[in-house]
Amino acid sequence: MNEKYYLEYPIEKKRFSKTDLKIVEILKEAGKKVGEIFAKQADGDFKGGGFYPTDATRKEIEEASKKEPKILDPYTVVKRDSSGKLCAVYYHEEYRDVLKEISDLFLKASKLASEKSFKKYLEIASKEFCHGDYSTLEKAWIAVDNKSFLHLMAGPLGSYADRLFSLKKAYNFNFTYTGTNGSYNPLNYVDVIRNMLPPFGSKARQNVSADMIKVRVDNVICIGGRNASLPARAVNYPEDINTIKKCGIKIVVYTNNIERRDGQMLLPLFRDFIELGVQKSFSDDFIMANAVRLVLAHEITEAIFQYEGAWKRLKSMSNPVMELHSSIVGIKACGFQVIKGVLSQKDLEAILYVMLMRTFSDYFIRKTAPQVENYLVGYRVFYNYCLENGAIKLDGDRILPNASKMYSCADQLANVVMHFYAEASEAEVQSFFDKYSSEYMYGYFSDKLLKYEF
Numbered sequence: 475m476n477e478k479y480y481l482e483y484p485i486e487k488k489r490f491s492k493t494d495l496k497i498v499e500i501l502k503e504a505g506k507k508v509g510e511i512f513a514k515q516a517d518g519d520f521k522g523g524g525f526y527p528t529d530a531t532r533k534e535i536e537e538a539s540k541k542e543p544k545i546l547d548p549y550t551v552v553k554r555d556s557s558g559k560l561c562a563v564y565y566h567e568e569y570r571d572v573l574k575e576i577s578d579l580f581l582k583a584s585k586l587a588s589e590k591s592f593k594k595y596l597e598i599a600s601k602e603f604c605h606g607d608y609s610t611l612e613k614a615w616i617a618v619d620n621k622s623f624l625h626l627m628a629g630p631l632g633s634y635a636d637r638l639f640s641l642k643k644a645y646n647f648n649f650t651y652t653g654t655n656g657s658y659n660p661l662n663y664v665d666v667i668r669n670m671l672p673p674f675g676s677k678a679r680q681n682v683s684a685d686m687i688k689v690r691v692d693n694v695i696c697i698g699g700r701n702a703s704l705p706a707r708a709v710n711y712p713e714d715i716n717t718i719k720k721c722g723i724k725i726v727v728y729t730n731n732i733e734r735r736d737g738q739m740l741l742p743l744f745r746d747f748i749e750l751g752v753q754k755s756f757s758d759d760f761i762m763a764n765a766v767r768l769v770l771a772h773e774i775t776e777a778i779f780q781y782e783g784a785w786k787r788l789k790s791m792s793n794p795v796m797e798l799h800s801s802i803v804g805i806k807a808c809g810f811q812v813i814k815g816v817l818s819q820k821d822l823e824a825i826l827y828v829m830l831m832r833t834f835s836d837y838f839i840r841k842t843a844p845q846v847e848n849y850l851v852g853y854r855v856f857y858n859y860c861l862e863n864g865a866i867k868l869d870g871d872r873i874l875p876n877a878s879k880m881y882s883c884a885d886q887l888a889n890v891v892m893h894f895y896a897e898a899s900e901a902e903v904q905s906f907f908d909k910y911s912s913e914y915m916y917g918y919f920s921d922k923l924l925k926y927e928f
């Protein structure tokens with residue numbers, strides 16, 4: 475078993491029925507096997523992962539795909555045939571034996587499951603892991619009722635592992651159960667954020683109504699595949715606008731992954747960097763609850779604000795703009811939540827500090843997961859913008875923040891980034907990011923940063 479690609483968390487056993495515990499044991503086995511498949515896909519140093527032959531160039535692959543479109547299908551492995559020519563094999567053929575084992579485990583679990591929509595999902599997963607119709611699988615995933623205590627998302631999902639074309643989907647397995655903390659009120663955010671859609675965003679997804687957005691705040695049981703090496707704070711699917719119109723959007727927030735990333739990294743950094751007088755009135759739990767809220771606000775913003783054609787217009791700046799937009803507009807929405815009495819002033823303050831400290835916590839993640847730069851660059855923009863406007867001051871080796879000035883910086887930045895996302899060109903965005911994404915802070919705090927080994 476490749477331990478890099480399978481991760482398990484302790485669960486609150488008392489909350490599981492006997493049958494649930496049986497299902498857990500069966501699906502853990504399935505998760506490990508998904509990790510085995512991903513190990514084949516994640517071929518260490520090679521940019522194309524295990525998806526393409528190591529000696530093939532981008533150009534050769536593109537050329538060959540003109541005659542054989544299957545080569546650039548997200549669900550195939552590209553190989554050389556006996557004559558050295560490039561050809562493609564579907565995942566469900568390439569990994570047939572392991573997929574059959576996983577499929578059997580899904581079927582076994584489905585027979586025990588009592589909640590209808592979850593049972594149905596397992597049945598369909600059992601079928602499609604062998605047949606390869608992933609859109610049917612995705613629809614079954616969206617259809618799983620929020621009332622289902624157990625929840626699973628499995629299949630080839632997300633193209634980050636393919637650094638050659640950002641195309642091939644990698645195997646993932648996220649098995650979770652409903653969290654106990656009911657105080658997050660996700661639907662409340664949906665309402666507020668929908669009302670923030672700008673009038674010029676006529677091409678945004680205004681027509682995704684609140685009842686089409688399902689949000690779960692879950693605890694993770696185990697992770698297999700790509701997410702095991704970089705546990706996701708949340709997932710947000712589908713990507714395809716037509717599927718969204720038909721089936722809606724689903725967001726799952728993974729609380730214990732957030733605890734792992736923000737609790738083990740961000741929290742000690744917060745204590746070490748922020749001025750003592752400011753930080754002493756914030757308990758660890760209070761900061762962590764607001765780290766979850768920031769993720770929630772980010773994901774809901776990302777689900778609601780999507781502009782047709784933004785990818786084509788913003789090109790290399792698409793991901794950085796979208797990620798900064800989701801966080802900063804999410805924070806602006808949290809400000810409205812204070813006015814409504816849903817959040818306290820102090821919650822908002824903590825959310826701003828979480829955003830600020832990610833500049834440092836995710837800097838450590840970049841060393842092993844370079845794709846995190848898509849987010850990190852936006853955190854630096856926020857940090858530098860706050861610094862330039864006096865919302866944070868450097869006081870020796872500590873940061874002295876002024877929360878109300880930070881909020882007004884977030885508000886201004888939200889307006890700028892909303893414009894970027896809705897209508898700006900790649901060049902305009904690039905010059906703004908060039909101005910504000912300086913990495914000066916890592917040099918300034920290098921003595922402190924060198925102490926940590928995350």
Ligand SMILES: [Zn+2]
Pocket residue numbers: 772773776796797800
């Ligand atoms: Zn995001």
